[in-house]
Amino acid sequence: MYYKQYGDTDMKVSAAGFGCMRYDEEDVKADRLEKCAEVLLYAHEKGINYFDTAPFYCDDKSESITGIALSQLPRDSFYISSKANMGTLISGEAVKDGFRRRLEMTLSRLKVDYLDFYHLWCILSMESFNKQCEDLYGFYEDAKREGLIRNIVFSSHMQGSHLEDAIATGRFKGMLIGYNALNYRFRQSGIAAAHERGMGVIVMNPLGGGLIPQNPDKFRYLAEGSDLTVAQAALRFVASHKEITITLAGCTTKEHVDDACKAMEGLQEKTAAEIYQEYENKGTSLDDLCTGCGYCNKCPCGIEIPKYMDAYNMSLLGSSALERLSDHWQVPAAKVAECVRCGKCEGLCTQHLPIMDRLAEIGAL
Template identity: 30%
Template sequence: MNQRVFEKSGAKVSLLGFGCMRFPLDEQGRIDRDKSSEMLDYAYRNGVNYFDTAYPYHDKESELFVGEFLKRYPRESFYLATKLPCWEVKTLDDAKAMFENQLSRLQKDYVDFYMLHALSASSWATMRDLGVVEYLLSLKETGKLRHLGFSFHDEYAVFDDIVHYCDWDFCQLQLNYMDTREQAGIKGCELAKSLGIPVVVMEPIKGGSIANLPDDIVSVFSDLRPSDSAARWAMRWVGSLDNVKVILSGMSAMDQVVENCETFTDFEPLSEEEKNVVGRVEKMLHARINNGCTACGYCMPCPFGVDIPGNFKLWNDYAMYGNKGEVIWQWTKQFSPDAKAEKCAECGACMAVCPQSLSIIEDLKTLQSEFDQLVADSE
């Protein structure tokens, strides 16, 4: 297993990190502890020493399970990462109580890597104003916390603001070859590098979207390396970024653990030719989008509650990846019914301000009927 070093602390971390949010489930929908333990054990025995959990994962069961599981190994032989659920923190005392609660849930005396979870402009403002960062920095002095960072989901400008606030030990970003311009993106990764802040990457296969690509796209990869999966290409793309220290994979089956361990043992960065192939795939996928919504948000808020960029993002993702199951789940279980395309009252306010001059009203009608059909066909 390849390792990379956090220069300031000297921590030697495995390039593959085990994301503890997608364990296999039992019939009750709880973590299947036998199967998950086997996967964690295989990963550990093959050199994975970074385990990333969080308070809400698996309906709050992940920290409990992972903390218990890791008792079987010497404490200094692994790095345990978890996160402060910022949305639960209304006062500084809430943050203090939550951290102590997490230590107890994990059955540990200290956390190796601790993050403010999923920072956005608003949650960051709350954490900053409550003095949570200063409190967490004081925990570093006591040894209860070894590295302080944050995970992030917002625009680059917000990242720029947060990353300059203090001397963070690391940050965790969503990054894959399709998302180089999303959120902090590759620009954020470069900024972190220029400030000497190591990056941990999440969503390297975009929640599975770029692990299960249409056949014509897969053949572009397999022409060059017939035995490599699309997932391996995506992992190698991320691992080729030199400021990336850990790549998290939320593995849910043993075959994924085995393949990932292989990918990150004697890791091969992408050659120039391979980088060009990934660039070609990225262009082929982007060429499939239905419309060119950039999610700029100028059209928002819609007076009738439609989440215009949210609708288009799902529609475009489906056009690119053909990920039917994921889209149906998002549309039926995650997307607010009040924000769906069908709520459009055709007032035209959005069309007047869209810099891409999109036919928003027509496109919303089309996507609503396509998704209705998709759901009907699946029933």
Template identity: 25%
Template sequence: MAEENNIQVPRVKLGNQGLQVSKLGFGCMGLSGAYNSPLSDEDGINIIKHAYNKGITFFDTADIYGNKANEVLVGKALKQLPRENIQLATKFGIVNADISNMVVKGTPEYVRSCCEASLKRLDVDYIDLYYQHRVDKSVPIEDTMGELKKLVEEGKIRYIGLSEASPDTIRRAHAVHPITAVQMEWSLWTRDIEEEIIPLCRELGIGIVPYSPLGRGFFGGRAIVDNVTADSSLTLHPRFKGDNLDKNKKIYGRIESLGKKHQYTPAQLALAWVFKQGEDAVPIPGTTKIKNLDQNIGALGVKLSENDLKELSDAVPIHEVAGARSYEGLDNMVWKFASTPPKDSRVST
């Protein structure tokens, strides 16, 4: 098993605009609930501080997490850490995160108001990396990016990111102001970004931030070793339900067997696979447990040959993964936009 105590978390360039981050980031969403019950401020702050003391400096939040409570929690933690050493990322754009009533907004006025509100909740003077969380298809991406560019010029944000954006949107956004990072789901069982998004990011010099690199905890044993609680959003996720879960347990069994063979945990193998996809990929797994955080750090020390990596990939054939990667109904749902669709046919996709 990888010994995390002896591992130094390296620093890497995220994109080619000058941002440097720890090779392993920390997704803060779960600290305020989502897959689990929210932690107390004290426990959440302790986990963030532990991550920092272990060498993680890249922390990811969003205004929608915990209905704004997550940014407040992260802000409190930052008061106990040297701000100049932290790379803080947050997001805007989702007005309502209810899966049955998802609303997104990307008007210039909304961009600015969200940024100002996040700065206040985080109690910081600037945001290192500010993402559009989801693209508002009713607003040309050029309009949204124009306001983000102004915020960079004013020093309120330092770098711009996009989350779950299409190749066309990424290109058009990058033409207005360089995009530093694109955040997308990427893991052993979610690889649909490899065909177009990854090559495009590498062509344009954009860093890649894989979220849910452990398959929303699946490769850490969620729903297999650990139960999914009734208050978890995973009860609505197709891959964690009924026959789909039964089929996916077979995939976990293969990774578990490979873990025993290589003397690593399944989570460490799954995270190491993401690390091995390139230096420009900086995953941001989240956890509410110090033990799991230390194991994630240990994944940086996993040694895998090319044959080992192929063996890992082959153990998770994408056509065998049961269930969509998004929440039930989300892929087929008509997203609701808070703005009136423009006449401009170049709306974002």
């Protein structure tokens, strides 16, 4: 296993982390929790020492499964991370008590006395970031003072420029973001800013929600010159960023653990700028996809074009554009009807994409 330093701390973490959100569905349903825990134990045996879970994952059983495995391991041989936000508070209690009870429940399920990392979870906008910081950050600090958590971190789905604003607050030791060969241009400025500040950067969704391995021909270029599968190459693509500390692999089976380990073998770190250059120059495979560069984002009608084009990418790859807009970006599809076809965006598009027609197609959906 390849290890990296977590930000400016002295923690050595495995370049591949174990995402505890993909325990086998059938086993979870049937309450075969020990069987699920075996996959985590196998990962630990292979050198993975970072485990990421949360309330509600796997029918709300992920923390318990993870705890079954962790209780069999020396406490100083792993790092464990979980998450909270306003939505996870125990209902019917004051915010302070609700937060505290949620944390205690997490610790008890995980069978540990403290968490190495506790996330302010799932920040979708700066508005929500500011609000949740205001309402909850103080309770994270209290828990840290009491030794119940070691590091306060956040997880987010915002794009690079907004991530930079969150990072600039200087309140977090690390961040967890979605990053992969599909969306890397959206978030590169964010990972660069976090790295400069000495933060750890953890990546979820390195396989683009499964779209990358499901479209091997489109993404074959990632594996060029290696003996890796497309899925393994996609993990290595992310992990090879100097700015990225841990790439989380959601592992259902021991084979998934093997894939993650294989992807980290002989890892060569490069800066995000070098990687951008390398893939930009290679790339013809993704010619019809929006690269997320953001140059077109100057619409006089206020349409956030890169978000709609990212959703269109999803439809080209066989997924739902509308779900992407509503669930991920949380912008209304109907907004595209406000386009007056001035053509400004197409004049700015680095990929010369037919933006107006694509927006119209989304409108027709």
